[in-house]
Amino acid sequence: MIENEVRIIFGNIKLIFPIEGIECKILKLGSKTWKPGKLRIQVILKNASIQTMEFEFLL
Numbered sequence: 001m002i003e004n005e006v007r008i009i010f011g012n013i014k015l016i017f018p019i020e021g022i023e024c025k026i027l028k029l030g031s032k033t034w035k036p037g038k039l040r041i042q043v044i045l046k047n048a049s050i051q052t053m054e055f056e057f058l059l
Helices: none
Strands: 010-027 035-046 049-058
Touching: 010 049
Parallel strands: none
Antiparallel strands: 010 035, 035 049
């Protein structure tokens, strides 16, 4: 039997990880050279399910 219960209800949550980005390189279509930069991932959760997932490349 649970005597004490805490319920936490979240609405929309936006996760960005890692904030500073991950060091990597990207090869753009039509390009012959790799571009160094950072990759950051953004996920938006709505009612505990993934609504949107974005990959952002920072030069």
